[in-house]
Amino acid sequence: MLENAFIIPLIPAISFVVILFFGKRFIGAGRVHVVGITALGLVWVLSAVAAFQWTQRVEDPPPGAIVQLEAHVDEHGDQRADEHGDDHANDHAALSQDHSKDGHGGGHSSPLIRPVISTFSQWWSNGGVEFAVGTLVDGQTVLLLIVVASISLLVHIYSSEYVKGDRRYVHYYAFLSLFTAAMLFFVMAQNIIQLIVGWELVGVCSFVLIGHWWEEKPNTDAALKAFLTNRVGDIGLIVGMIVLWGTFRTFDIDAINTLISADPAAHHFALLVAACCLMAAVASKSGQFPLHTWLPDAMAGPTPVSALIHAATMVVAGVYMIARLYPVFYEGFSIGSSSINLMAFIGGFTALIGAALAFAQWDIKKVLAYSTVSQLGYMVMALGVGAWTAAIFHLFTHAFFKACLFLGAGSVSHAAHHTFDMRKMGGLKKDMPHTYRTFVISALALAGIFPFAGFWSKDEILLGSLVGQENSYPLMLIFGCAVALMTAAYMTRVIWYTFHGEFRGEGHPHESPKVMTVPLWILAGMAVVAGAFNLPSPVLEPFGLEGLAHRIQTYAEPSVYLSGLGLSHPDPSLAMALVGSALAISGILVTYLYYWRGMGPHGMTQRNRYAKNGYTFLENKYYLDHLYNDVVVETVKRPIANWANRFNQNVLDGAVNAAGETARDTGRWIYKWIDQGAIDGSVHAAARGADSSGEGLRAIQSGKVQNYGQLLFGSAAVLAIVFVIVV
């Protein structure tokens, strides 16, 4: 399976064709989901097989699986590698030594397993640059395969109920399949061109699916905004990739990584440029500050799409790319040595503002969207501080509980007349027990409460930023902690408004059918147990299961590239874990107090507003409560959150729209003045000049023969004089 991984994206691609072209006619518009679901089922099985085979490969490496990079670099026809062939030999010898030395310390126990690279027909050759399409499969890949396959499968199933009877049911499923195919293609890209291709394709699918209901202008606006914002990032992508190509003269990801890890010091500047450019791409795709504004709008799409594309998979493409080309960023931003760098800062800052914004939203999906922004920021920050494994681990866990949350939100709106406005919800707890439970579980996971999945991954990130590499990342640690607190808080708020209190909507809410709740439960289950995939060994020692510790680190981490960079892993620290969960719990607690305990005072507050003095002295405890609530919490919530929101809506979002408008205005201006005015004008001027001079010359033709005679003799005389003088 590892060698023939290309089959995996092929399957959904085929199902796309089948659904789109034969769906209506042969299968029947109402039943196309069968095709999609079977295809995804197949994909899931194959991914599972691939994952299993990879673990086998790591456990007992077949001969040749242990690195001999220079050999394999050569077979990728890379001129530069030939020149450096021998240095490779040396430092890989060196590598294997130090790896065997500190192999058992620092939780760094993964052998240097080379990824399975299989290339197929030469895709194009251009001016001597041979270029093959192929797949690169390693732990990181199979991890994403599992994530994408599982979530996509569940979303397919869920959708069969959720979008039943939709105007464009067929197209919906077709593009769901296409998206899956593109995402899988992207994940197992063997070279940066394939990365670009997959990157753009998922972008288009998201464009189509956000604009799924294109009759309403807001949806199409959102779709355009998403696509254009991503294109802006793509400038960075294209340029960055080109810089990489120009530096290493190869598109091959494996070769690039190897070359860097072989000689980290070299081309620092080129790498810095490339990293900055690619960072822009990441910012656009993974909703990082300041290009994140499209993501909340993207919620215009159907909810399952938001769950799949804008929570679990596509938006992590940026994170995945960083992880895939980690040496580039690691060296470019010199993550190892610095204590702050662009990536870490952008990540941390995004996490912060995302979380802050989540407070101010009334649309449940927007809350989740901002939470996604914030969590993606978390991952980027993790990568920025050098905690590779933590980032990927968080990506893994986050995919499940965030998907679960979105699908839960979908289920809620399904019940509550397709509204996402939390003010029209409330009290759904009793009507929708399944949704409620799953939602809470995932929320706890997201909040990072022990022992849910989120706890473990978030803990590793905080730990990563605490320890850092050579230097620690204090600022990032502060960001991380703040976000941990706020995340817990706003999730509690959501749960309060959605499920507690009285129902504020109209109609009778009802639980969604099995076909929707079952996926919810599966995801909730994952939200509980996903953390187990990368437990630190101390946790497991009591049970004598150290062997199972750090599985993701062991299997997923491409240490074949990273160890060359001297990437280290922090030892697990109980203190950090406690601080982390303390923050989360306190966050929940505060909010809890505000909403559950603080209900009366709110009523009181209003009465206060009407009859100010009357009850103040009597009810001074309310007065205290009032003080406590309105001062403490409000100061936390309102000013900051609202300021952030205003900044977000007016400044950043405004900037995006303004950019669009400016472009069009410039266009108009240039067209009017330069094109039609200057350039075309000059052409016309020439024409007019010719005409009028023709008119003028006609004066010669007076019709009087003697004038003609004068002209004849006159010019004869003039010519005579001139020539006699000159010659």
Next chain:
Amino acid sequence: MLLNQFLILGAFLFAVGVYGVLARRNGVMVLMSIELMLNAVNINLVVFGVQHGVVSGQVFALFVIAVAAAEVGVGLAIVLLLYRNRTSIDVEDFDLMRG
């Protein structure tokens, strides 16, 4: 011999002819002025012929005289025609076509 004097005479006659064709508006006078120009040329030819001591100059002059006769004949015919159609021989009047 008096080469230059003859040449100057020729040039003078030619100039007079030019003045005539440009200044006189009566068609017949124009024709006569043309004769002046041609005869100026004849003077030149004959003089040069003598100077070079060859006969070709005078032969040329004879040709010119003959041709001039034919030309003026045609010219008079045209002037006559115009007089019949337009009852005028003022060359300034004939500007139906211009521009």
Next chain:
Amino acid sequence: MEATGFDSWVLSLTVFLPLVGAVVIMMIPKAYEAEVKLVALGSSLLALIIGLYITIQFNYGAAGDLQFVVDKGWIDVINSRYIVGLDGLSLPLLMLSLVTVPLCLIYSWNHVPEPGNTKAFFILLLILSTGMNGTFVAQDMILFFVFFEIVLLPMYFLIGVWGGEDRRYASLKFFLYTLFGSALMIISFLALFFLSKDSAGELLHTFDMRVLTDVAGVGIIKSTQVWIFAGLFMGFGIKVPMFPFHTWLPDAHTQAPTVGSVILAAVLLKLGTYGFVRIAIPFLPDAAISWAPWIGLLAVIGIIYGALGCLAQSDMKRLIAFSSVAHMGFVMLGIATLTDFGINAAIFGMVAHGMITGMLFFIAGSVKERYHTLEISRLGGLLKSAPRMGWILGFASMASLGLPGLAGFWGEFPAILSAYNPGAGMPEETFRTYMVIAAIGTVLAAGYLLWLYQRTAFGEPPEEFAGHEIADVNRFEWIAWTPFLVGIALFGVWPNLIFNVTDDVVAGITASVEAIAAGN
């Protein structure tokens, strides 16, 4: 190596069969319209079949050298010969032109635009196709020039007779621009004729493009070369069209009848870029090196400028026309790098742009036919009223904005990439700046195309068209469009189909450039 037997005829057949068809049609009286159509389609299809035969017989192993060469006496007094030949550079473009014409005939099968007269319309199309095919196979400068010019009059009449409101102005503008360019071009050709020396320093006095490619302008002093190149630049650059000689294009496109625009976009513009690759650069590499940065500059200006122009348009067809300026900018950027990478990309870009923009113009024509307007502000909801056409428009727009996996991307991305390392002896920083600007251009491209798509396809159909039925894609349109759609997807998925055909030729060209650069 001269071709023999049937192979020595194929190229001449592809070139002149349409002309024969045209002559035959002239014989047929107007009344027999069916026959006229059949003869027209028949002759063009026959040419296409022979074209397919060529693609099969073509020796891809030796794509670098001319094949099916015919070398016969033509105008001995000026030592110009009838030389036709085909190599990897000509093949894709010849095929593009061979495919386009029948499609146009089919498209206008039952609705020749106002004022009708199928006979004349088809005759002109056929003459046009002779000119285009000939230009791509001619290997003698005079022959090239003649074919290059033959296309002018038919296109002039296509625009002028069957065009829109402002057709007289547009057609004349198109004609005068191009005529001016080609007049200067012929001067340069003659200068090459008289000045080219062979390696021994002997004057060649030949129009044979093969020879001139071999000598690569050695023996012509640099300054003269630069001037000669200037003439060629005018000739080809106006045709491309490069900023600032582009102003004829939007008018011509907007006014031309649908198939006119299609042919203009699909093939005619390529004559210019082809000229650069086939004549200007290989004949005068030295001058090319000193011109390249300026060409690159104009190219990137064209990219941004065309995109901004698009954003300013309110007319669908005019918008597409301006997008041509931008896309040809990418092509010219690729050429300007003088690297085989870039020039390959440029050739791919030519073919891709031909199919994609041709497709867009087809759609624009059909929209115009159904809505009787191309005012973007008045259109909308195409996806609803004519879903298939809407989807095709979406597909074409996506291809046009350079979506990977479709043809557009392979012309665009490698062109940008090649600008990172321009050819030997050229300012690297300058071209890297160009690269970034070009990359920005891709965003603008996405901008105006999606904007167009949103306004025309998305949303509810405007009520002014609520009344009458908007027909979806009809049979003739399907036949005419499918080849382009398939091609866009096919070349997008498997770019090597073109790349490995052109690679050898281009390698040869750039080799001479590098040799010169090394010499300096």
Next chain:
Amino acid sequence: MDVLLAFTRPSLDWHALAPELTLLAFGTLITIVDIIWDDRSKQTMPTLAGIGLLATLVPILTLAVDGTERSMFGGAYVVDDFSLVLKALFLISGYIVVLMSVDYIREGDYYENEYYTLMLTSLLGMVMMSSSRDLVSVFVALELLSIPAYMLAAWRKGGPRSNEAGLKYYLMGVFASAVMLYGMSLVYGLAGSTTFDVIAQELGSGSSNPVAVLGILFVLIGFAFKVSAVPFHTWAPDTYEGAPTPVTAFLAVASKTAGMVALIQLVFVAFLVRDDVIQPFFWLISALTMTVGNLIALRQTNIVRLLAYSGIAQGGFMLVPFAVAADAPARAIEAVVIYLAIYAFMNLGAFTVVLAVARKTRSGEIDSYSGLFQYAPGLAVAMTVFLAALAGIPPAGGWFAKFGLFRALLDAGGGWAAALGVIVAINTVIAFAYYARVLMPMWFQPVTDGDERPIVVTGALGAALTVTLLATMAFGVLPGLVGHFGEVSVLSALGG
């Protein structure tokens, strides 16, 4: 003195003179027939004239086959390939003009017979011109071709426009010949002989003498008038408009060709040594001529007048090679001859169409061509071909003529030549601008007066049309045909 009186009869080569004699014979024949049968001979006249012209081609062919160069009267009268090519050209264009004239003259209300006599006489002058290598014979030939032309221009005796055309043409013609003669007298004065060879030697030996400059200049001006070069062109538009259309065609083609022939002989045989005079002179004149001609043509609304100005501009193009006469003599002559040959056919063709259309519309206004393509597609296409040829667009013949110019210029090389080349390029663009003003109504506009009756093209006109059309296209597709004649005429002209 006795030296002067000694006279020996020069030996006459009858074969060499056969063309002129045949033409003369037919001219006289027509006159005699006319005198004897007057009105009853009306029908036979054009036929006779035509036969005469074709018959004259026979001795030319025999001479061409024989191929030896024949010189008479001490080199004053030479029969070589150059002269033969141009004699043939004169006769063919004359024949086409006759074809054009048949119906026009027959339907005109004037006595028609002397029309043909005059035309043959004028042609005789031209045929002689192409052999003249001596000031006297050039002068005589010139007057022989001009005087009948004056009368032809004034052909419509009752028509004031025609009279005026005649007057203007006559007066300007005489002025010009006066100037020319004066120049000739000066040249003769320097050289002491009238034959070109001697003149060439004398001019070469003598240092730069202002008198020589004046002489050369005046002579050239005399012929510049004939080829209606700016600023000596003023007569052309008025005369062309006023004269009967066939005559206009005759003047625009044959008589202009004659002027060019004379210039070729004078410049390349006699004056070549004084390139310091002729090259700048022609650079200036040609640039002026094409530019002014084209610019004024832009503003014309009458088709004949437009063609007149276009003819002036074309003349300017033909003068271009003279500007490099000394630097690239062979190429220059070739270019001029080729241009003359192609120009004869394309211009005559255009005039034929004008005649054919005028037979229906009775108007010379360009607007009257509206919608021609609808009711007379054949004529429209033909006109398109001719205009395209005049504009120099392949595959119609004209491109090769223009190509010849560029070829001559670039063969000479140098900045001035290149500059002139660019001027030519710009002018071709301007030129198409007004040719398009004829094409547009033809193709792009509906018929103004709903009258869509097809145009009847009479046999003669049809024949003329076919000949010119075929020739124009043939020259475009296989320029070798005309190129060959250009080549042969070069060698002998320079040699002789």
